[in-house]
Amino acid sequence: FDHVIYASLKWTFALLIGAATGFIAFLINVAVENLAGWKFTATFWVMQYSYILSFFVYVLCNGLLVFSSVVIVTYFAPMAAGSGIPEIKGYLNGIDTPGILLFRTLVGKVFGSLGSVAGGLALGKEGPLVHTGACIASLMGQGGSTKYRITWRWLRIFKNDRDQRDLVTCGAAAGVAAAFRAPVGGVLFALEEVTSWWRSHLLWRVFFTSAVVAVVLRTSMKLCNDGICGHFGSGGFIIWNITGWQDDYLFFELLPMAMLGVMGGLLGAMFNQLTWYVTSWRRCYLHKKGDRVKVIEALLISLLTSVLSFCLPLMKQCTPCPEGAAHCPRPSLDYDNFVDFHCSASNEYNDLGTIFFNTQDDAIRNLFSSKTQHEYSSETLLIFFVVFYLLAVVTYGINVPSGQFVPGILLGATYGRLIGMLMVKMYNIDEGTYALLGAASFLGGSMRMTVSLCVIMVEITNNLQLLPLIMLVLLISKAVGDGFNHGFYDLHAELKQIPILEARPKRFLRHLAAKDAVNRKVVSLSRVERVENIIRVLQTVSHNGFPVIQRLPNGESVFLGLVLRSHLLFLLKSGADFQHSPVPRHNNLNGTRYDVTDFAKTVSSKGLSIRDVGNLSAESMNMHLDLLPFVNPSPYVVAEDMSLTKVYSLFRQLGLRHVCVVPKPSKVMGVISRKDLLPEVLEDKRPSQIEMTSQASS
Amino acid sequence: FDHVIYASLKWTFALLIGAATGFIAFLINVAVENLAGWKFTATFWVMQYSYILSFFVYVLCNGLLVFSSVVIVTYFAPMAAGSGIPEIKGYLNGIDTPGILLFRTLVGKVFGSLGSVAGGLALGKEGPLVHTGACIASLMGQGGSTKYRITWRWLRIFKNDRDQRDLVTCGAAAGVAAAFRAPVGGVLFALEEVTSWWRSHLLWRVFFTSAVVAVVLRTSMKLCNDGICGHFGSGGFIIWNITGWQDDYLFFELLPMAMLGVMGGLLGAMFNQLTWYVTSWRRCYLHKKGDRVKVIEALLISLLTSVLSFCLPLMKQCTPCPEGAAHCPRPSLDYDNFVDFHCSASNEYNDLGTIFFNTQDDAIRNLFSSKTQHEYSSETLLIFFVVFYLLAVVTYGINVPSGQFVPGILLGATYGRLIGMLMVKMYNIDEGTYALLGAASFLGGSMRMTVSLCVIMVEITNNLQLLPLIMLVLLISKAVGDGFNHGFYDLHAELKQIPILEARPKRFLRHLAAKDAVNRKVVSLSRVERVENIIRVLQTVSHNGFPVIQRLPNGESVFLGLVLRSHLLFLLKSGADFQHSPVPRHNNLNGTRYDVTDFAKTVSSKGLSIRDVGNLSAESMNMHLDLLPFVNPSPYVVAEDMSLTKVYSLFRQLGLRHVCVVPKPSKVMGVISRKDLLPEVLEDKRPSQIEMTSQASS
Structure with a gap:
């Protein structure tokens, strides 16, 4: 139930x-x-x-x-x-x-x-x-x-x-x-x-x-x-709906598309590298100077962004509206192409203003827009790309919440449209398609995802016809980018010292065995351990898991399981399980006073540290703690000579945190194959075995 | 390189x-x-x-x-x-x-x-x-x-x-x-x-x-x-392109959609169950009677299908064309709605013929078609659904290549459109949308996939606006279907005795330990084993993997690894590695005469069996075989008391075939955590350790 x-x-x-x-x-x-x-x-x-x-x-x-x-x-x-x-x-x-x-x-x-x-x-x-x-x-x-x-x-x-x-x-x-x-x-x-x-x-x-x-x-x-939501609500469910666009392409176009992929890979990898340099400089120097510096830094970057996005379009000459364009220049507060920004004549628009002096969402919509050949001059696109690229590099890492998807799409759309402008001189194609593929290429080159980016690109633009092209562009840009550095998130995780295991183990791991990865001397605890010892161990070593070993009367020892640092700290802090005698008190795993949830670290807090335990009295220090009820009785184990590549996939595929390395076993009790795990095979063992197991453990 | x-x-x-x-x-x-x-x-x-x-x-x-x-x-x-x-x-x-x-x-x-x-x-x-x-x-x-x-x-x-x-x-x-x-x-x-x-x-x-x-x-x-491909080539890249359709829906419509999901779950589960009965009857009785019976069976079912798809439309009265329909009845060999089949008047069409006397692809296209309200009478849809459902049930399992996707889409589209017809009486919606969702619901109820079906449905119809609805319908139909039986492929894999491990281990597995799954007495081999022994073992037990144990001079033993049955058979058949003395010949893993590929079973063949080895001479039988070069030296091991749930996920997540159950270890050499596996941590060990490892194994 x-x-x-x-x-x-x-x-x-x-x-x-x-x-x-x-x-x-x-x-x-x-x-x-x-x-x-x-x-x-x-x-x-x-x-x-x-x-x-x-x-x-x-x-x-x-x-x-x-x-x-x-x-x-x-x-x-x-x-x-x-x-x-x-x-x-x-x-x-x-x-x-x-x-x-x-x-x-x-x-x-x-x-x-x-x-x-x-x-x-x-x-x-x-x-x-x-x-x-x-x-x-x-x-x-x-x-x-x-x-x-x-x-x-x-x-x-x-x-x-x-x-x-x-x-x-x-x-x-x-x-x-x-x-x-x-x-x-x-x-x-x-x-x-x-x-x-x-x-x-x-x-x-x-x-x-x-x-x-x-x-x-x-x-x-x-x-x-x-219209009750004010400025929001004009778009539909699809953010940048581009149905009814160029839905076909010539075979020869695969070449410029591949070029887009290569460019995306290069520019994306450079973007990752530059943000890495800037962010690590920030972490090491700038942000150590205190909170006020962080605030000032953000304000300076805001000022820089405002000045550039206002003044650059101002210096740009306006372009006469193309013939037959319905809304040119656009009505003042509409979200559309052809922004009138410091234009002298009434039928002119400012192409740099259209993308720069605008929200990013609208800028992307304008860049993606089809049937607007030559709306932007190549000069405009180039200026915007360079300026915005540098802005995005310095902006990432200031002390505000920041995502990289939309800037990435915007950057990619800009150079994509630029390539499109070169192509449109030769053939009758749509510049917007190239903007879309450019966006895909930049994201692929920077974030290095494939399937999910591809589906996201299709879902935000609602054009499935271009799917094969998006796939190819993504694969090329990812491959090119991977030649230079890691993906954006991996790189920044590394910078933040978050040890994420890469998807693919390094090749040299296959020459190493599990025992080579054991860096530090292992510290084991006995089943019933003195409180003083536990505290000393926790103070002197920083491991997060400790094997618990029981010495049997006949002189042999047996591995009982792994006890976690956080659980030990909880037990020490509570002190309720301390006992005077060194004789095991608990006969089995049941009947402890704790709920399993008491041990759960609240994800949001830092968890206990050894300092939180405080100073225990001398009496407490001399008492004992029976660890059996608190161990994980069956952690994953590997033999000492198992290849590290295999250990690696164990960690990654099962999402483990600890694996115990044990000596090469001296005998094998049996081999389990897939057939042994089928429910119908195991079904027979169900009632009797449960009893047996609980008897065995008692 | x-x-x-x-x-x-x-x-x-x-x-x-x-x-x-x-x-x-x-x-x-x-x-x-x-x-x-x-x-x-x-x-x-x-x-x-x-x-x-x-x-x-x-x-x-x-x-x-x-x-x-x-x-x-x-x-x-x-x-x-x-x-x-x-x-x-x-x-x-x-x-x-x-x-x-x-x-x-x-x-x-x-x-x-x-x-x-x-x-x-x-x-x-x-x-x-x-x-x-x-x-x-x-x-x-x-x-x-x-x-x-x-x-x-x-x-x-x-x-x-x-x-x-x-x-x-x-x-x-x-x-x-x-x-x-x-x-x-x-x-x-x-x-x-x-x-x-x-x-x-x-x-x-x-x-x-x-x-x-x-x-x-x-x-x-x-x-x-x-047009050089004859009848093929009229459609575009999207099989059933329905862009420009109803792309919005009212909130209340979620109710009939949910109903579709429930129906899909029930009908799909019933479909799975019925095909299961029919197929298992076929396997146990009919197909044992020889090949000729299989041929006759297929021909009889073909005859039945032909008779039904020809005669039922024939008995159906024709419907007058709706006003304003452009191609009604359609020009004779076009692929379109409104098939003229045994209609007396010139402006009539046969609605049952339109879906039944047609290829399935075209029938689906016609059912999905929008802006054709009331093209089909509910009677027609009902007749077609029942007849085709039964036909699909008896057809699956005859001795021809057969897929279930398209029949599933067709069946689902039929009852989807039927529900759509009921709804259209109340509100102004499109029947084709309901046909599409019906198709999704039937596939969901029968095959029980979610993400992939959802993406496939979107990709074959090119309408992303309906995505949230498709997702909900799929989830409901899957949930309902799962209440009754397994998915179509799992059910038929079971019938074919293919032991696929389910995604989720049964709940009672958590009460069992690894040693409970070891059914048969384990049979170990020594490092250097007599040929006669190996043959006897292979003849008497059917295991696919054998642990190899070496007895050390001091009386202790050590587990060397797992040797596969197929490798043993290959070695026996080749005979090239037999040796007279029982002393280990190979000092290390290198220098064997075999390429690793020699052992690879050709996937397409049955592989060797013990009969292929033939009768060896008495001399050969007395010879020895050093197994060390042929063992997998580090198979995954689990301790005897490891929970079977954990063993199960080990098999599934890593795609293993064998796991060795070993006694509870007596000591732990170390604990590996994620940080120990980072490349930068291991990098230092790279050169020296490689030597050490190779020395250790020599």
């Missing part, structure tokens, strides 16, 4: 995570679009009177928005800075970054990204949404925030490592699904990029969460159809 | 597999469409003169096509019968079905499915295409067919289990990609349904293969634009 409740709770959680993430994403979208909208409205309104004044309004609006973001992140939620995806990836691979899933981080992420995105910085809100989804999932799983005392104790059956990780996987998928309104892309992103393993029943739960997100988003976007 | 060749070969293979599968799928499509087209042309032509004569022409054409198929399969390629997906799934999960990947099977599959699909049976060509792709991949990997002596010896580095399985995964994905022109769906199908594990670099290779398939298909379909 218990497991029915458990299963229904799991699905209820998936539903709630989907609904909450979808709804929050919707609110963020509405808020960002409106903040940015008001900003541009105000700027354009003042512009009628004075360009200098409107420049100040623009700079001030951006500065204020960025200031709100950097203050929230710096002083309230430091873990909300950056994209969050490397940390989530680390978490799902078994490495906790303290504070990454706190309620405080969630709040900081949501409100921080409002300011940073609406403030016009060269960053996106997609990465932060993934982190937001993961936070929501984790908080639900723990039954609320402990610190803010919003907890439901009965929900604590989910307070174990595995269930928590499953929930966070759902949350991450929901985040992507909500960010791009791409439900299937979300599922695949969670599987391809974030986790290192998958189980098919988790897949279905993730899929369900994404479907809920999609339904919630659609339904809430319907509410906006009447 | 070797691994550069290896890597480039891997990608070359992926390219070749994609190109070959894409091209063969294209040829099959052209051939099937033309065969079916000629059949209908002939029938309609004769119909002008006499209905009875045209009936005989129709029955004869169908009979001949089915006869060709069943004869090829029965007498030439018996393993080509059925869908092939359960066997491929088994193969990728570590269970070989002999003969499943032979060149002969490939030929049988290709030519068999021409006859069975063009012959109008209630089955599809999609499952067989998956099998075809897998065969192509496997044959390439082995460097051609051994039997037909088309081999390239230098390709034999791929003759190991893992590389072969990777190639077959690529091939299966290519098959789906080619069948539905759905490249991403193919990748996901291979991952979700076929394999039980994944590695991200394999993912990219599979993705590449699918992309190649897509490009090849598009390019070759271009060739058909001029």
Whole structure:
């Protein structure tokens, strides 16, 4: 019966995570679009009177928005800075970054990204949404925030490592699904990029969460159809809908497409490398100088962005409208091509302003737009690309929530359209198609995903005809990029010292054996150990897991299992299990006073450290602790001479944290093959064996 | 340098597999469409003169096509019968079905499915295409067919289990990609349904293969634009393109959609159960009576199908054309709605004929068609559904290649449209949308996939707007279906006694330990074993792996590794390593006379059996064999008391075939954590340790 409740709770959680993430994403979208909208409205309104004044309004609006973001992140939620995806990836691979899933981080992420995105910085809100989804999932799983005392104790059956990780996987998928309104892309992103393993029943739960997100988003976007959401609500469910476009291509076009792929690989790899240099400089020098420096840095970058995006279009000469264009220049507050920005004649538009003095979403829409041949001059595209590329490089890593998806799409679309302009001189094709493929190539070259990026690109543009081309471009750009460095998230995880295991073990691992990876002398504990010894061990070594060995009366010893550092700390702190005699007290694993959930570390906190135990009295120090009830009795073991490549895949495929290395066994009790594990074979053993097992362990 | 060749070969293979599968799928499509087209042309032509004569022409054409198929399969390629997906799934999960990947099977599959699909049976060509792709991949990997002596010896580095399985995964994905022109769906199908594990670099290779398939298909379909492919070539890259359809839905519609999901789950589960009964009856009784019975059975079912699809429309009254319909009735050999079949008036059409007396592809296109409200009467849909459902049940399992995708889509579309007709009376919606969702629900209820089906449905219809609905319908129908039985492929794998491990271990496994799964007494071999002993062991026990134990001079013993039955048989048959003295001859693992590929079982053959070894001379029997060079020195081991749930996930996630159960270790040499496996940590050990390891083993 218990497991029915458990299963229904799991699905209820998936539903709630989907609904909450979808709804929050919707609110963020509405808020960002409106903040940015008001900003541009105000700027354009003042512009009628004075360009200098409107420049100040623009700079001030951006500065204020960025200031709100950097203050929230710096002083309230430091873990909300950056994209969050490397940390989530680390978490799902078994490495906790303290504070990454706190309620405080969630709040900081949501409100921080409002300011940073609406403030016009060269960053996106997609990465932060993934982190937001993961936070929501984790908080639900723990039954609320402990610190803010919003907890439901009965929900604590989910307070174990595995269930928590499953929930966070759902949350991450929901985040992507909500960010791009791409439900299937979300599922695949969670599987391809974030986790290192998958189980098919988790897949279905993730899929369900994404479907809920999609339904919630659609339904809430319907509410906006009447215009009650202000500047938001003009688009449909597909962000950049390009159906009815060029849906065919010539065979020879594969060549320029391949070229796009190569360019994407090179530019993406360079982008990764440059952000790596800038970020590591920031971490080592700049951000060590205190919080105030972080705030000033963000404001300076905001100022730089504002100046460039305002002044560069101003210096650009306007272009006469093409003949037959319906809205040129566009009506003042419409979201369309052909922005009138400092143009003297009435039928002129400023092509640099159209992409630079605009929100990134609209700039991408304009670059993707079809049937607008030669709307942009190649000079404009080149200037924008170089400036925005450098801006994106310096912006990533300042102390605000920042994603790399949308800037990546924008950069890729720019050089894609540039290539398209060269091609259109030779053949009758559409520049917008090349912009789309350019976007795919840059993302492929920087993030190095394949299937999930491909599905996301299709879902945000609704053009399946181009699928084969997108696939090829992605593969080429990924291959080229992989020749230079790691993917964006892996590189930044490395920088943050999150030890994510790569997908593929290095080749030299096959020449090493498991015993070569054992760096430190192993420290074992006895079954009944003196408290003093335990404390000394915990103080002197930093291991997270300790083998527990029992010495039998006949002089032999037997390995009982692995006890975790966190569990030992909990036991020491509680002190309730201390005993005077060194004789084992517990006969079996049952009957302890603890619930399994008591040991669960709250994901959001740092966990206990040896300092939290405090000074125990001399009496306590002399007491003993029977560790048997607290060990993991069957950790995965490998023989000392097992190839490290095999150990590596064990860690990655099963998501392990510890493996015990044991001596080569002296005998084998049996060989299990697949047939032995079929339910019908094992069914017979079911009743009798359960008794036998429990007798054996008693 | 070797691994550069290896890597480039891997990608070359992926390219070749994609190109070959894409091209063969294209040829099959052209051939099937033309065969079916000629059949209908002939029938309609004769119909002008006499209905009875045209009936005989129709029955004869169908009979001949089915006869060709069943004869090829029965007498030439018996393993080509059925869908092939359960066997491929088994193969990728570590269970070989002999003969499943032979060149002969490939030929049988290709030519068999021409006859069975063009012959109008209630089955599809999609499952067989998956099998075809897998065969192509496997044959390439082995460097051609051994039997037909088309081999390239230098390709034999791929003759190991893992590389072969990777190639077959690529091939299966290519098959789906080619069948539905759905490249991403193919990748996901291979991952979700076929394999039980994944590695991200394999993912990219599979993705590449699918992309190649897509490009090849598009390019070759271009060739058909001029009409040189006969009846094939009218459609575009998207099989059932429905862009520009109803792309929005009301919130209340979620209710009938959910109802569709429930219906799909029930009908799909019933379908699985019925095919299970019919197939197991066939296996136990009918097909034991010899090959002739199989041929007669297929012909009888062909006759039944022909009679029903000809006579039922004939008995149906024609419907007057709706006003304003452009092509009603359709021009005689066009592929369109409104078929004129035995209609008296010139502006009438036969709605049952439109879906029944037609190829399945066109029937689906007609059912999906939008803006054709009330084209079909509910009576027609009901009759067709019941008749076709029963036909599909009895047809699956006859001795021809048969897939279940297209019949499933057709069945689902029928009841989906029926529900749509009920809804359209209340609201202004499109019946075609409901047909599409019905198709999704039936596939979900029968095959129980989620992500891959969802992507395939989107890719074959090119309508992303409906994605959230498709997701929900799939989830509901899967959940309902799972309440009754296993998915279609799992059920049929079970019937074929292919022991595929389910995704989720049964709950009671957690109460069992590894030692409980060891059924049979383990039989160990010594390091240097007498030939006579080995033969006796192989004759008396049926295990596939044997632990090799070495007794040390001090009386202790040490476990050297696992030796496989197939390797022992090879050694016995060759006899080249026999030695007279019982003293170990080999000092280390190198310097044996065999190439690693010599041991590789050809996937396509049955492998050696103990009978193949023959009678050895008395002298040989007394000789010895040093097994050390042939053991797998580090198989995965588990302690005897490890929970079976953990053992289970070890098998599934790593795709293992054997695990050795060892006694609980007496000591632990160390604990490896994730940080110990980072390349930068291990890098230092690289040069010195390699020497140490090789010294230790010498």
